[in-house]
Amino acid sequence: MKIIHPFDYECPNTLNEALELLDKMGKRASVLAGGTDLLVNMKALSMLQLVDKAGTDQAAFKAARRVRPIHTPDMVISLANIEALQGVKKNKKRLFVGATTTMTVLSTHPEITDGSMALKDAASIMGSPIIRNRATIGGNLVSARPAADTAVAALALGAQVELVSKKNRQSLALSSFFVGPGASKRLENELVLGVSLPLGSDEGSAYVRLGTRKQLEIALVGAAAWVKLEPHSKKLVDARVSLGAVAPTPMLVDSTADALIGKSPTDAVLSTAANVARDEATPIDDFRGSAEYRLEMVAVLVRRALKTAVSRAKGALS
Amino acid sequence: MKYPLKTKVNGQTYETAVSPQTTLAEFLRDELGLIGVKQGCGQGECGACTVLLDGKPVPSCLILAVETAEKEVVTIEGVSKGTELHPLQKSFIEHGAIQCGFCTSGMILTAKSLIESNPEPDEQTIRAALAGNLCRCTGYQKIVEAVSNVVTDNGDEK
Numbered sequence: 001m002k003i004i005h006p007f008d009y010e011c012p013n014t015l016n017e018a019l020e021l022l023d024k025m026g027k028r029a030s031v032l033a034g035g036t037d038l039l040v041n042m043k044a045l046s047m048l049q050l051v052d053k054a055g056t057d058q059a060a061f062k063a064a065r066r067v068r069p070i071h072t073p074d075m076v077i078s079l080a081n082i083e084a085l086q087g088v089k090k091n092k093k094r095l096f097v098g099a100t101t102t103m104t105v106l107s108t109h110p111e112i113t114d115g116s117m118a119l120k121d122a123a124s125i126m127g128s129p130i131i132r133n134r135a136t137i138g139g140n141l142v143s144a145r146p147a148a149d150t151a152v153a154a155l156a157l158g159a160q161v162e163l164v165s166k167k168n169r170q171s172l173a174l175s176s177f178f179v180g181p182g183a184s185k186r187l188e189n190e191l192v193l194g195v196s197l198p199l200g201s202d203e204g205s206a207y208v209r210l211g212t213r214k215q216l217e218i219a220l221v222g223a224a225a226w227v228k229l230e231p232h233s234k235k236l237v238d239a240r241v242s243l244g245a246v247a248p249t250p251m252l253v254d255s256t257a258d259a260l261i262g263k264s265p266t267d268a269v270l271s272t273a274a275n276v277a278r279d280e281a282t283p284i285d286d287f288r289g290s291a292e293y294r295l296e297m298v299a300v301l302v303r304r305a306l307k308t309a310v311s312r313a314k315g316a317l318s
Numbered sequence: 319m320k321y322p323l324k325t326k327v328n329g330q331t332y333e334t335a336v337s338p339q340t341t342l343a344e345f346l347r348d349e350l351g352l353i354g355v356k357q358g359c360g361q362g363e364c365g366a367c368t369v370l371l372d373g374k375p376v377p378s379c380l381i382l383a384v385e386t387a388e389k390e391v392v393t394i395e396g397v398s399k400g401t402e403l404h405p406l407q408k409s410f411i412e413h414g415a416i417q418c419g420f421c422t423s424g425m426i427l428t429a430k431s432l433i434e435s436n437p438e439p440d441e442q443t444i445r446a447a448l449a450g451n452l453c454r455c456t457g458y459q460k461i462v463e464a465v466s467n468v469v470t471d472n473g474d475e476k
Contacts, residue, residue, distance in 0.1 A: 002339070003341065006339060035380050043360060080385060128450025129447055129449060130365055130451070131377060134380065216449070
């Protein structure tokens, strides 16, 4: 597998230079962060040609192609030197994660605790240790895959995605960012600056993933939960549950909040909420698993994610 | 069109020019003759192409060579000192952790990075760190034992 399509390579040193290039080129340019998604998409053209030559099962290959995009950009714009996109910043109210922050950095970051732990869980399990040294949160989000680990986690954490272009800046709720499999609201001249999460007290979160392997795997089902507890009664004052790989996009399950808020986080309450989440999921049958199995597993994973989130929130209280 | 590239590989600085389409794996193998860097899946899913980039294990098949400007790359060829094997290499041999050898470059580089930051990893930690390096021959047990029992230069057996 090689990259056979020629392209110009640019490595701008500032955000403004990058935005200028992107504004000029639009979708004729691909943005390069970690490259663990983009390069596979760029190599896909050579795979296509190999298959055509070999005359292998065309129908099966065409079906696979719908899942894996083929990128043949005229220009690749590397974000490697742009400091504005790097790093994790925190103030009292919000946590900001720069778009080119790698999974490895996220998975061990000391500023990500308690209420934001789901993001750490997701970053720790994505890809493999080797991939994580390159893969970035910005890349994971713009891939807009229904199973994207950090996307599912960030959804439950109430994230905003910060976007910037040459002339404009906007902040979108992550819950409205994903439009379909592989499609997001990022405009072709926009870069993701990063994601920001609200921070509060007495909160806990978790992300869990089911797959046939523990690593180098895409979720059969992913589930993230975030809870906020009242410090004295330990009742749930707020909650969010999100799911991956069981809908065309990562999805926030609004109805689970109703099943949780105002209640004590007992096993029975968490199980009921998990069933509510299961009833909202719309998985398909695919080569990883059946829709029926996925639905059952939604309930299991949401229960587990909620349980861990609650126990982390309780830990945060003391 | 070729782009100038200045990079350091196994301690040696190279000033050359590459086509932007060239991956780091291709550059190391085809331009520098470092065929200890293996190409497996070409998609970052097997770990055979693992090299160290500024000390961290990365999938060289998914990195453009031009992206390594002003950085340091270490391949398996840079692990031994001439003919003097690194303790990890000796441990792999002694523990029977090499069969066909195709995963070995990647395994040793990832393990090297692990023990440099965590000199006494337990089995769970070793398995987690090597999770991105697949082996079709050994079933991993002897690889884990090799990493776990590596005798370091000051003679301490772990």
